[in-house]
Structure formats: C-alpha cells, structure tokens
Amino acid sequence: MNGSTPFSRHLLHLNPELEVDRICRRIRELMLSQVKRRGLVVGLSGGIDSSVTAALAARALGTERVLGLEMPERHSAEESLRLSSSVAGTLGIQTVREEISDTLESVGFYRKYEDAVRQVVPEYGAGWKSKIVTSGITASATITAFSIVVQAPDGAQLKRRLPFKPYLEIVAATNFKQRIRKMLEYYHADRLHYAVAGTPNRLEYDQGFFVKLGDGAADLKPIAHLYKTQVYQVAEYLGIPEEIRRRRPTTDTYSLTQGQDEFYFSLPFDQMDLCLFGKNHAVPALEVAAALGITEQQVELVYRDIDVKRATTRYLHLPPLLVDRVEWQEE
Amino acid sequence: MRLQEEIRQFIVDTFLFGEDGGLKDDSSFLEEGIVDSTGILQLVSFLQDRYLISIEDAELIPDNLDSIGKVSAFVRNKRGTFDFEQEAAQALVPEPA
Numbered sequence: 001m002n003g004s005t006p007f008s009r010h011l012l013h014l015n016p017e018l019e020v021d022r023i024c025r026r027i028r029e030l031m032l033s034q035v036k037r038r039g040l041v042v043g044l045s046g047g048i049d050s051s052v053t054a055a056l057a058a059r060a061l062g063t064e065r066v067l068g069l070e071m072p073e074r075h076s077a078e079e080s081l082r083l084s085s086s087v088a089g090t091l092g093i094q095t096v097r098e099e100i101s102d103t104l105e106s107v108g109f110y111r112k113y114e115d116a117v118r119q120v121v122p123e124y125g126a127g128w129k130s131k132i133v134t135s136g137i138t139a140s141a142t143i144t145a146f147s148i149v150v151q152a153p154d155g156a157q158l159k160r161r162l163p164f165k166p167y168l169e170i171v172a173a174t175n176f177k178q179r180i181r182k183m184l185e186y187y188h189a190d191r192l193h194y195a196v197a198g199t200p201n202r203l204e205y206d207q208g209f210f211v212k213l214g215d216g217a218a219d220l221k222p223i224a225h226l227y228k229t230q231v232y233q234v235a236e237y238l239g240i241p242e243e244i245r246r247r248r249p250t251t252d253t254y255s256l257t258q259g260q261d262e263f264y265f266s267l268p269f270d271q272m273d274l275c276l277f278g279k280n281h282a283v284p285a286l287e288v289a290a291a292l293g294i295t296e297q298q299v300e301l302v303y304r305d306i307d308v309k310r311a312t313t314r315y316l317h318l319p320p321l322l323v324d325r326v327e328w329q330e331e
Numbered sequence: 332m333r334l335q336e337e338i339r340q341f342i343v344d345t346f347l348f349g350e351d352g353g354l355k356d357d358s359s360f361l362e363e364g365i366v367d368s369t370g371i372l373q374l375v376s377f378l379q380d381r382y383l384i385s386i387e388d389a390e391l392i393p394d395n396l397d398s399i400g401k402v403s404a405f406v407r408n409k410r411g412t413f414d415f416e417q418e419a420a421q422a423l424v425p426e427p428a
Contacts, residue, residue, distance in 0.1 A: 135388055143361075143391045144368045161388060164376040168369070312367040 007287040012229050016237030024060035037195040039065030041185045046083030049199040055238040058091050068095040071181045075255040098184050109176045116169035120160045127153035131254035178214025195219035201228045208313020227273040275302045335403040356400040384409040
C-alpha cells in the first residue's frame with residue numbers, strides 16, 4: 001500500500017478485466033504444468049464464489065471443459081438450485097444434479113444432528129429448524145461463544161448457548177455435508193479425468209472458514225487471493241446474474257438461514273475485508289476504524305481475532321505431517 | 332486438592348498431554364496458544380460441571396478465563412465463601428471429560 005494513500009474502501013478496487021485475464025492465464029498454466037487434467041469440476045451453490053469460480057474456469061479452459069455440480073439436500077435454501085441453474089445457463093456449462101439427502105441419511109447425519117441439538121433443546125425434532133450463531137466479538141472483549149437458534153414448527157424461536165460436547169457434535173455432523181459434496185466432485189472429476197476447483201475467497205481461505213477434506217479440498221483455488229468485495233467486482237465483469245450478486249452471503253448449511261457473519265466472521269464481509277486488508281498492510285486500527293465508522297477498539301479486537309483464527313485453524317491448511325522427510329519430495 | 336492446583340491439573344491433562352512445560356499461573360491461554368476458543372468451551376463446561384456454577388455469556392471474557400490464576404479467582408468469586416479444601420477432602424476429584 002502506498003503510504004500516502006488514505007485508507008478507504010477504494011483500496012480494494014481492482015481492474016476486473018486485467019484480473020480476470022491474469023487468473024485465467026494462471027489457471028491454464030497450472031493445469032498444463034502441474035495438475036495435468038483435462039477440465040475442472042466446480043460445485044455450484046448458487047452463491048457468488050462458486051459462480052465466479054465456474055465462470056473463470058469456463059473462460060480459462062472453455063465451457064465444454066467445465067462441469068458444474070449441484071448438490072442440494074433437504075436443508076438447502078429453496079433458491080439455491082434456481083440460482084445455480086441460472087448461472088450455469090448464463091455460462092453455458094453442463095451441470096449434473098446430485099441430491100445428497102439420501103447419502104446424509106445413510107451416514108446418520110440427520111439423526112446425529114438432531115440428537116446433538118436435543119442435548120440443549122430436548123423438544124427439538126421433526127418440523128423444527130436451527131442454526132448456530134456466535135456471540136460476536138465487537139460488542140465487548142468477549143471470548144467467542146456459540147449458541148444454537150431453533151425455530152419450532154409454529155415459528156417461535158429460542159436461543160441457547162452450546163456447551164462443548166453438543167457444539168462439537170453438531171459441527172462434526174454438519175461437516176458431513178461438505179465432505180459428501182467433495183466426494184461427489186471427485187467422483188465426477190475422476191470419471192472425466194478432470195480436476196476440482198475450490199471456491200474459497202481470501203477471507204475464507206485466510207481465516208480457515210472451511211472444512212478440512214470438505215470444501216477445503218481442491219486441486220486449485222482460483223479466487224483464494226481475492227477479497228470478497230473484489231469477488232463481487234469480478235462477478236459483475238463476468239456477467240454473473242444480478243440476483244446472485246445481490247444475495248446476502250450465507251453458509252447454506254443449516255436449516256435456518258445463517259449469515260457468514262453470524263457464524264464465523266466478526267463483521268459483515270465488506271468490513272471484514274477492510275480489516276483484513278488493514279491488518280495485512282499494518283494499517284493502524286484508528287485509520288481503519290475511521291473508514292468503517294466503528295471504534296478503534298473494535299478494530300483492534302478484530303485484528304486480534306484474525307490472529308486467533310489464523311492460529312487455531314492453521315492445522316486445516318497442513319498436509320499430513322511426517323516424522324521424517326521422505327527423500328523424493330520437493331522442499 | 333486446592334482449587335488452583337485442580338484447575339492446573341485439568342489444563343495440563345486436557346490441553347498439554349500431561350506435560351506442563353513451564354506453564355505459569357499467569358500464562359495467557361489464548362496468547363500462548365495453550366487453549367483455543369474451542370478449548371475455552373471445554374474449560375467452561377468443566378468449570379460448570381465440577382464447581383456447580385453457571386457461567387453467563389457476559390462472563391466469557393479473558394479477564395475471567397485466560398490463565399490458571401484468572402480462572403481460579405473467577406471460580407472462587409462465583410462460589411463465594413465455599414471451602415474448596417474442605418470439599419476436596421470429602422470428594423473424589425473426577426477425571427476431566
């Protein structure tokens with residue numbers, strides 16, 4: 001960052017045409033030099049990240065070399081399929097639909113999930129919906145606590161803090177979704193001799209917001225260097241349908257709609273982007289606070305939370321660790 | 332076992348594979364990477380179950396939970412005049428979950 005440039009949202013503006021050309025060139029280079037597969041599979045969620053990843057893959061390799069996979073289950077948002085079909089149609093890529101509810105049922109996901117929720121809400125059962133939310137960190141210097149929000153069939157909601165055991169059991173069960181989806185992506189990649197493109201943006205990649213061997217698994221991750229606001233800029237340039245560009249980012253993982261900033265990030269993504277950028281470029285918290293209209297103390301808390309998340313999710317990025325180096329491996 | 336020793340034992344057994352590695356009573360769990368945010372949840376569950384206290388969301392702050400000394404003071408404060416040494420003499424200390 002130029003030291004004379006005042007800190008503002010404009011620092012995240014990029015030239016989408018140049019950036020798209022650069023990414024597409026790099027995708028081709030990586031496919032030719034290292035991946036050596038004939039195309040890319042992209043799991044389509046109807047969200048902005050997977051839409052942009054699919055569009056970049058199609059532009060880099062040709063629409064005929066990209067397969068979009070739609071993998072809904074009974075908790076998926078109703079609009080997800082419509083939006084993923086819309087983007088696939090816009091891009092002109094082939095899609096396959098794999099409904100994963102039966103697979104989730106057979107591994108016991110729904111039962112395991114409900115059993116875990118019932119440890120804190122005994123009446124939870126058929127017709128109920130739920131999601132996990134965090135306490136957030138900016139109201140005060142709190143340690144992150146996780147709560148379950150449940151909605152009864154009559155629409156009444158209640159919120160209970162999750163003790164350690166049910167929290168881990170709910171997350172562990174929910175991770176089946178990402179891992180089953182990834183298993184299917186690799187099935188289709190193998191049958192076509194394709195590779196798998198991962199869809200994390202920079203916030204997710206940096207802060208460990210992914211499931212190891214689930215959505216974290218991929219052969220290449222074309223937008224992992226882009227801040228979320230930059231993904232939106234690229235999306236507009238690539239002609240991603242406006243409804244997808246205007247949709248609030250959700251995890252589409254729980255039966256109640258869950259914003260990413262409810263579950264994982266301390267602030268909405270546009271503010272998190274600037275905090276992460278500020279931290280990466282050693283911008284004083286006071287300057288970031290002024291640009292965001294929040295307090296210096298809040299930015300300092302977010303800076304600290306960024307460090308904590310980097311430290312606690314480091315293992316998600318690690319390959320399997322060996323006791324001794326094996327000789328043929330590259331340094 | 333005194334309260335502070337019992338909490339130290341829980342931390343060492345649960346998070347450090349039984350090796351205290353010079354863990355001090357004022358070592359910051361979070362800053363030194365001894366306990367992560369999920370570990371704090373485990374610590375809170377232990378404290379609630381072991382000492383029969385209820386810990387509110389507003390009490391989930393580093394000042395209460397970020398070192399052996401802070402946790403001990405917090406529990407002691409929550410339990411008021413409870414005689415931990417007397418209780419320890421009467422009850423078998425359960426293994427950490």
